[in-house]
Amino acid sequence: MDNASSNDTTMKEIERRLHQRDIDFDAADRKVMCFGHVIDLSSGRVIDAFTKTRQLADENEDWSAPPAPNVPSRQTYEEAVARDPIAIGRTVVRVIRASGLRRDAFDDVITNGNAKGWFRRGNNIIRVNQVQLLRDVRTRWDSVYHMLNRLRVLQTVRLMVVLFFVLLTDQLERPSITSLHSQTIVILPSIELHHENGR
Amino acid sequence: MDIWSDQNRRSYLAITAHWIANETGSLRSRAALIAFHRLRGGHDGKTVGEIVVNLLDRAAITVKVSTQRRLN
Numbered sequence: 043m044d045n046a047s048s049n050d051t052t053m054k055e056i057e058r059r060l061h062q063r064d065i066d067f068d069a070a071d072r073k074v075m076c077f078g079h080v081i082d083l084s085s086g087r088v089i090d091a092f093t094k095t096r097q098l099a100d101e102n103e104d105w106s107a108p109p110a111p112n113v114p115s116r117q118t119y120e121e122a123v124a125r126d127p128i129a130i131g132r133t134v135v136r137v138i139r140a141s142g143l144r145r146d147a148f149d150d151v152i153t154n155g156n157a158k159g160w161f162r163r164g165n166n167i168i169r170v171n172q173v174q175l176l177r178d179v180r181t182r183w184d185s186v187y188h189m190l191n192r193l194r195v196l197q198t199v200r201l202m203v204v205l206f207f208v209l210l211t212d213q214l215e216r217p218s219i220t221s222l223h224s225q226t227i228v229i230l231p232s233i234e235l236h237h238e239n240g241r
Numbered sequence: 242m243d244i245w246s247d248q249n250r251r252s253y254l255a256i257t258a259h260w261i262a263n264e265t266g267s268l269r270s271r272a273a274l275i276a277f278h279r280l281r282g283g284h285d286g287k288t289v290g291e292i293v294v295n296l297l298d299r300a301a302i303t304v305k306v307s308t309q310r311r312l313n
Binding site: 047048049050051052053054055056058060063065 | 285286289
């Protein structure tokens with residue numbers, strides 16, 4: 043059971059009905075909180091301590107973080123965390139997934155990139171799985187983890203994402219997002235670094 | 242016990258039972274699905290409580306518990 047108060051009402055009602063039939067039942071003793079839910083609440087608190095932006099504060103683009111050092115790969119762990127990689131990752135995912143048009147365009151970047159050998163790891167050309175970025179959802183357990191994991195899997199697409207936004211700039215509805223193509227190039231490496239250090 | 246909704250906003254209630262069974266001298270953790278129920282209409286706490294007891298009846302659990310109690 044999760045921790046909603048209607049569960050207390052349910053347990054009381056079960057108790058009342060069982061007592062009518064002379065069956066022992068103590069609502070308080072018999073209520074076992076859902077362990078998964080408790081774990082999710084705990085991990086949520088830890089994530090909140092790392093990130094300044096609430097997950098549902100969709101309207102405010104947060105570009106207020108201090109600028110990244112010129113060489114992102116030399117960021118320290120503390121510098122990377124200070125730039126709030128979870129909030130930045132969330133913004134990137136939100137912007138790329140904002141419409142069917144953008145998701146299709148992102149898909150095309152992967153298709154073309156695979157066909158033309160754009161994606162590299164070291165000196166090797168690699169294939170990138172044909173998948174979309176994942177949004178995190180406050181009410182869905184583990185979704186922050188899955189969002190960051192997918193961002194990491196797709197990290198080789200990052201330069202292509204810049205290209206993607208340059209191409210899309212004309213079609214963007216919100217003027218504030220047009221600055222993204224210059225920001226993205228420093229954003230995704232910092233998430234990557236965050237992950238490298240976290241391993 | 243868990244309640245959730247599918248993509249069409251239909252609600253379902255499932256009850257699982259978990260117990261330790263003594264099987265030929267060794268203890269084993271066992272689990273079983275007792276009820277899988279489509280919830281129609283509202284499901285406030287009181288209604289869910291009523292449904293749960295009905296489902297326990299249907300699974301013949303309440304009968305066993307009350308019989309056992311009388312024997313004691």
